[in-house]
Amino acid sequence: MPDVIYQAQPPLEFIPPALDPTFLRVCQFFLPSLIHWRTAISHIEADNLEVLLDLYHQFQDRKIRFLIAFRHPKAEDPLCLVYLLSHILPKLARHKGIVLQPPIHAHFIYDRGIPLWAGSYIGWVAPRLGGTSIQRGKADWTGLRSARDLFANGQFPMAAAPEGATNGLSEIVNPLEPGIAQLGFWCAEDLHKDNRDEQVFIVPVGIKYKYVATPWGAIANLLSELEAASGLPVETRGGASLQQDGASLSPDSLYPRLFHLSQHLLSLMENFYTRFYHQKLPVQGDIKDANELLAARLQALLNVVLHVAEQYFDLQPKGNFNDRCRRVEQAGWNYIFREEFKDVKALSPLERALGDRIAEEANLRMWHMRLVESFVAVTGKYVREKPTAERFAETTLLIWDLVTRIRGGNPSGRPTLGKQQVKITIGEPLSVSERYPAYKTSRQGARQAVADLTKDLQLAMEDLILKGR
Numbered sequence: 493m494p495d496v497i498y499q500a501q502p503p504l505e506f507i508p509p510a511l512d513p514t515f516l517r518v519c520q521f522f523l524p525s526l527i528h529w530r531t532a533i534s535h536i537e538a539d540n541l542e543v544l545l546d547l548y549h550q551f552q553d554r555k556i557r558f559l560i561a562f563r564h565p566k567a568e569d570p571l572c573l574v575y576l577l578s579h580i581l582p583k584l585a586r587h588k589g590i591v592l593q594p595p596i597h598a599h600f601i602y603d604r605g606i607p608l609w610a611g612s613y614i615g616w617v618a619p620r621l622g623g624t625s626i627q628r629g630k631a632d633w634t635g636l637r638s639a640r641d642l643f644a645n646g647q648f649p650m651a652a653a654p655e656g657a658t659n660g661l662s663e664i665v666n667p668l669e670p671g672i673a674q675l676g677f678w679c680a681e682d683l684h685k686d687n688r689d690e691q692v693f694i695v696p697v698g699i700k701y702k703y704v705a706t707p708w709g710a711i712a713n714l715l716s717e718l719e720a721a722s723g724l725p726v727e728t729r730g731g732a733s734l735q736q737d738g739a740s741l742s743p744d745s746l747y748p749r750l751f752h753l754s755q756h757l758l759s760l761m762e763n764f765y766t767r768f769y770h771q772k773l774p775v776q777g778d779i780k781d782a783n784e785l786l787a788a789r790l791q792a793l794l795n796v797v798l799h800v801a802e803q804y805f806d807l808q809p810k811g812n813f814n815d816r817c818r819r820v821e822q823a824g825w826n827y828i829f830r831e832e833f834k835d836v837k838a839l840s841p842l843e844r845a846l847g848d849r850i851a852e853e854a855n856l857r858m859w860h861m862r863l864v865e866s867f868v869a870v871t872g873k874y875v876r877e878k879p880t881a882e883r884f885a886e887t888t889l890l891i892w893d894l895v896t897r898i899r900g901g902n903p904s905g906r907p908t909l910g911k912q913q914v915k916i917t918i919g920e921p922l923s924v925s926e927r928y929p930a931y932k933t934s935r936q937g938a939r940q941a942v943a944d945l946t947k948d949l950q951l952a953m954e955d956l957i958l959k960g961r
Contacts, residue, residue: 677924
């Protein structure tokens with residue numbers, strides 16, 4: 493988390509949705525300008541958009557309820573999705589002669605922690621655009637009830653990122669969280685109780701970024717910056733004669749630098765955690781392939797780094813890296829945002845000082861988790877198996893995130909490597925209603941139905957990566 497929290501504070505309060513139609517219209521009107529001035533996105537297009545158009549038409553005819561489950565590789569994804577709904581979809585509707593009642597929008601679920609690092613203004617803007625907050629690392633029943641109610645009764649369909657967080661990689665989907673599937677079944681259950689016959693769907697949506705012009709020169713320059721920061725000799729020529737436009741650069745000339753930098757950083761971090769945190773890293777077996785060895789070392793290091801945070805909060809390492817990150821995050825929030833600090837005046841100066849001390853230390857321990865959070869989807873061979881400019885850039889930027897966090901900087905201020913175009917691909921809707929009879933059979937049946945729907949959604953979102961190429 494970029495912004496350091498030094499003081500104990502009252503508990504994080506739920507931020508209820510407070511849709512403001514006028515504010516929504518203003519935001520939709522100025523969205524193209526915002527995207528133009530604040531992002532590197534030059535163009536947004538969509539495939540299979542007729543599917544989404546039909547879903548909105550049926551939704552407005554009160555025949556269905558649905559949730560848009562979108563991929564979340566970058567922080568710009570919500571802007572792209574809102575642009576799709578407010579500008580591209582209405583244009584297609586007019587072309588097809590289909591009447592949709594404006595505004596075309598979606599309620600959405602966002603992490604309650606976002607206003608802490610993205611700016612407190614998000615806590616004002618998001619609810620007025622129809623968003624509802626949720627704390628990811630615990631059973632936030634207030635947030636879940638709000639999302640459940642919006643799914644069944646909201647003015648618009650729902651939208652959420654089932655990966656839970658960005659992973660920085662356009663062509664790898666994080667393991668999905670089961671909450672989206674559960675919300676779908678809750679919606680079907682609520683409609684059944686109210687004797688409503690709307691069908692419930694979850695719609696997978698892929699988002700893929702592609703550079704307008706391959707930014708080999710910008711990637712080479714960023715590698716030089718990272719090499720200098722890491723204590724490596726700076727290679728300014730990328731193994732080839734670098735022309736002003738970077739045209740002579742290629743994956744073959746840049747990959748050795750990227751791989752060497754990765755190895756060097758890995759060794760630095762291994763030494764850091766074994767020397768100062770007294771952690772033991774496993775001895776890797778007889779792995780001859782250099783990329784496989786790098787991947788194995790990275791996974792072992794990520795496990796150790798998370799363990800350092802978990803030890804402090806007395807947490808057991810259960811589940812995948814995403815699950816463990818969420819539990820560490822919530823444990824940190826529990827140390828920083830505390831019930832007894834609702835009335836600070838009732839506390840003595842010494843109690844407040846001790847609370848601040850714990851808050852500061854909890855935030856420092858969460859720093860370890862943030863390092864892992866950026867690398868949960870990194871395979872160690874992502875670039876080698878397909879050395880495109882996009883994969884080069886994504887991996888190099890993740891390394892930039894790591895170096896920036898270590899140096900105490902703000903990873904949200906990522907450098908721009910070049911203009912990008914965005915392709916949004918609409919997948920085939922997954923029917924929740926058809927699975928509802930199996931869900932309501934028993935508690936075990938419900939768990940299995942949620943797991944099966946989550947798995948099918950995962951496969952559908954992975955398939956959209958292939959279609960988005």
